[in-house]
Amino acid sequence: MLLGEDEMNDNIADLVDSRTGRQSRSIYASEDIYRQELERIFGRCWLFLVHTSQIPKPGDYFRTFMGEDDVIVIRQKDGSIKAFLNSCTHRGNRICRADRGNARAFTCNYHGWSFSPDGALAGVPLENEAYFGELDRTKFGLIPVTKVAEYKGLVFGCWDANSPSLDDYLGDAKFFLDVWLDAMPGGSALLGETQKMVLGTNWKLPVENVCGDGYHLGWAHAGAMAAVQSMDLTGLSVGNSGVDLDGGLSVAGMNGHMVLSALDGVSGYAFYPDPKPILEYLEANRQTVIDRLGEVRGRQVWGAQVNITIFPNLQLLPGLNWFRVYHPKGPTQIEQWTWAMAENDMPEAVKAQILENQCLTFGLAGLFDNDDGDNLTACTEQSRGWRTAQMDVYTNMALGRSGKREGFPGDIASGLVSEHNQRYFYRRWQEHMMAETWAEVPTYNINSLTDEEAEHA
């Protein structure tokens, strides 16, 4: 299959085949495909903006990206949250330069236009003398993100007025999100500052890596696992010497969101050199969580190694407790932003341990991230050749071996080592890329639990 760049845009249908698990390598390097992703994926999907714990007080703001658009998210006087393009409506300057803070107003460095936290243009220097009082300030407020909505502390924004509600967008992924967000009565928080790192990879590769690739853990991270592992992680072995398919689940078919989950209720802390204080916390609160979420999630999932992917670019790992967003910066580069996750009911000592463990495992200097960064950048670089761009790659492990699993939503393959989730990720990517509008994007929550089933799960 040889396609020119222009043809590729018309041929998204040929770039991915989720029945055979095939992807064209051009999707990791083509500038045209990337431009279309900014429009049809990042310009259309609900994107994670901020956790409410990061902007607790009125006037608190947090800067982030939606695709390549710089956005400020601001807590309003009435407690609600609004988001705006971080771009002055006069000549386009960046109005806010800090990562986060608290502000009564945002004043532009260039000519001094001043915007209030609700986005209104509140002040214009020489408004009467130079504009002769003829500037209609109501037409020059900051450009708001079309929709902003919250799910239990996670705030998302969306540019597309015709998107489904956030609730519908998340669909059955909420079953798993609640294992962090709603397990304990105190709710959740993100800890610490943002760890930001530039990585020379296409944005889809780290998503694919964490959404379903249990296969790489035992091999790519063999050294890191040997260094920090304190408990067995069911379903994985160092060195990929064996595999236990009863140890976990690969869950997909939930509107493009995916979950990998161990089922032992503790293995999330397998990569903590000293997991004792956290295991005590789990033990002490297990019954509370079972009462709130039911047996399946309370006993098996809460505390286990769980990878949750919210399409397109948000990944969170309750247990290992890192939370990460990938901001695309062109077809072959991303900024990877990481925070530590906690439950507010955790003792301070446990929260401190989580922050510290992030340094050791999945922070910038983390032993696991050292391995992944190297592989993802090389996969991207090796897709840029004239010949390699014509090649295909496959996620065809365990094709056609999925189905329903009692107590869980989704189309489920057994085990953490499978490429089932990756196929659903690329299927979702293709569905978005082929659709002109949201109306053409299918909605599916395969094997959805009825409310009653969910109650007794």
Place this chain on the structure above:
Amino acid sequence: MTDTATLERTCEGTTASLELTHALTQTLYREARLLDDEHYKAWASMLAEDLHYHMPGIETRYRRDKTEQVTDLTRMAYYNDSKPEILKRLSRLETGTAWSEDPATRYTHIITNVEVELTEKADEFRVYSNFYAYRNRNERDEDSLIGNRIDIWRQVGNSFQLVKRRAILKHNVMLSKNLNIYV
């Protein structure tokens, strides 16, 4: 860790003697050479058992925002390690399965601006320095980490052991794909 000297200078520090300054400067150079050569066992022997090795992350904030970013240990850090944690990191290399470290990274540490001060403890010295740590790997992977350090070194017999280090990088977005380095 209250029974060791503090990293923050409490008053105008007293400059150490020429001899002591020379000895500690040579210690820093030796440490840099061991790191360049990946002689991690020898490097680890320069670390005190009660070591605290800290590299804070830095957010971009407005000047009026007085949030303490550097010394607050409850905030995000790249390293916030005890000696056992450093040894754990080093043990990954020894497993022979840290694929991303093979081929090896090539390092050069340049240490400058050394100042040595006496502290409230007779056997501990506060040492300021700047570092330039250059890394090159494979064909074109390269990056530079530049920053300031404040250390406490403890005299043990004729040599010195590192008790505390705070290494302050200047990056907001880290412009490299990992931090597999000690500075």
